[in-house]
Amino acid sequence: MPAERLLDDNVLLEELRKSTPEAVEMLFDRFHGKIFSLAMSILKNESDAEEATQDVFLTVVQKAHTFKGNSALYSWIYRICVNTCLMRLRGKKRGETVSIEDFMPVFTEDGMHASLIDDWSKEVERKALDRELGQVIRRFTEDLSEKYRVVFVLSDVEGLSNEETAQILGLTVPAVKSRLHRARLYLREKLTRYLREGKMQ
Amino acid sequence: MNCKELIFLLSDYIDGTMEEQLRQELSVHIDLCEPCLNFLKTYDKTRILCRLIRPEEIPEEVRNRLRAFVLQKAREHHRDIEKYLERAARERCEQVIDILRAYIANRLSPFMNVLFRTHRDRCETCGAFLRGLNGDKAFPPVPPDIEEHIAEFLDALPPGEVPTLP
Numbered sequence: 001m002p003a004e005r006l007l008d009d010n011v012l013l014e015e016l017r018k019s020t021p022e023a024v025e026m027l028f029d030r031f032h033g034k035i036f037s038l039a040m041s042i043l044k045n046e047s048d049a050e051e052a053t054q055d056v057f058l059t060v061v062q063k064a065h066t067f068k069g070n071s072a073l074y075s076w077i078y079r080i081c082v083n084t085c086l087m088r089l090r091g092k093k094r095g096e097t098v099s100i101e102d103f104m105p106v107f108t109e110d111g112m113h114a115s116l117i118d119d120w121s122k123e124v125e126r127k128a129l130d131r132e133l134g135q136v137i138r139r140f141t142e143d144l145s146e147k148y149r150v151v152f153v154l155s156d157v158e159g160l161s162n163e164e165t166a167q168i169l170g171l172t173v174p175a176v177k178s179r180l181h182r183a184r185l186y187l188r189e190k191l192t193r194y195l196r197e198g199k200m201q
Numbered sequence: 202m203n204c205k206e207l208i209f210l211l212s213d214y215i216d217g218t219m220e221e222q223l224r225q226e227l228s229v230h231i232d233l234c235e236p237c238l239n240f241l242k243t244y245d246k247t248r249i250l251c252r253l254i255r256p257e258e259i260p261e262e263v264r265n266r267l268r269a270f271v272l273q274k275a276r277e278h279h280r281d282i283e284k285y286l287e288r289a290a291r292e293r294c295e296q297v298i299d300i301l302r303a304y305i306a307n308r309l310s311p312f313m314n315v316l317f318r319t320h321r322d323r324c325e326t327c328g329a330f331l332r333g334l335n336g337d338k339a340f341p342p343v344p345p346d347i348e349e350h351i352a353e354f355l356d357a358l359p360p361g362e363v364p365t366l367p
Contacts, residue, residue: 018279018282019275019278019279019282020279021272021275021276021279024271024272024275024279025272028267028268028271028272032259032264032267032268033256033258033259034256036257036259036263036264036267037256037257037258037259038256040257041257046260046263049257050263050266050267053267054267054270054271057267057271057274057275058271058274061271061274061275061278062278105205105208105240107203107204107205107208110203111203111204111205111206112203112204112205112236113204113236113237113240116236117235117236117237117239117240117243118239118243119238119239119242119243120243120246121242121243121245121246124246124250130253131253133250133253134250134253134254134255137250137251137253137254138254141254152251156248156251156252156254157251157252157254157256158256159252177212177213180212181211181212184212184244184247184248184251185208185244187247187251188240188243188244188247191243191247191250192243
């Protein structure tokens, strides 16, 4: 079997169902980075992410014959990854997560902004800040409960569409949009405070 | 529309999924309300900044460990599958020979008997093979296509039904 043929999802799946070593190798090389980073985003711990990644691959190899092909291969694999990670979280004591409500915008009784809203969007245009801000935002997202974090990671970090995210998580599209919106509102507020005070809250 | 309602609808406004009339209503509000304009700019900027988060890189040693583990498990799984397939093929072959012996000895169950006789008259390959069978001669090897047809009968058997009489 020439390696290029395995790039095709259908061919890869067909070979995976037979569990051929070449297909498993191709599967691993293609997806391990994504799966590990997704597992890290959900579990926030390297050894947990490593074990979860193992489990995901074993599940994919053993369940390949049950995949019906009514979604893309990667979205099926992401779903297995999310489920595997959430199952692991269930057995663990959660790390402290912030209450997202504390970071939602506040309004007066007649629906006007209750506080001053600064425009800091121009202040962060400097390229030098990019790396730092990327790190800062990642730390902020780690404080989110996984309900918001998983949606945020799939949509805004992995760049999946709301429909794909909804399908992977078994949520409706409006539910995904609402969680994503709240996650962004939270991050906007965290960034506002960070930039105002020049340090992490 | 007040500020609170506008902020609630902001993500639809930004991703362009909003209905035109509502969109215009929001635009009018934003033009007149500095806090909302600032909120919009920083909300949108937040969204753009989020793309700066790089997916977590997998450390080299973790990758190597994972790769070795997954490939090892996959090889074991592959061997298990092959063993299973070999055993299944052997068992199927034995089952087919049992059925053929029962056919010669007139020991097929009534259900199997009907299937067999109908098929024998309809399928040339199987028909010729079955007519050539004779209890006295040594049992000939069963060609694969005939084995396949007969195995299909076994699969078609209702659950709990035994194909041969004692």
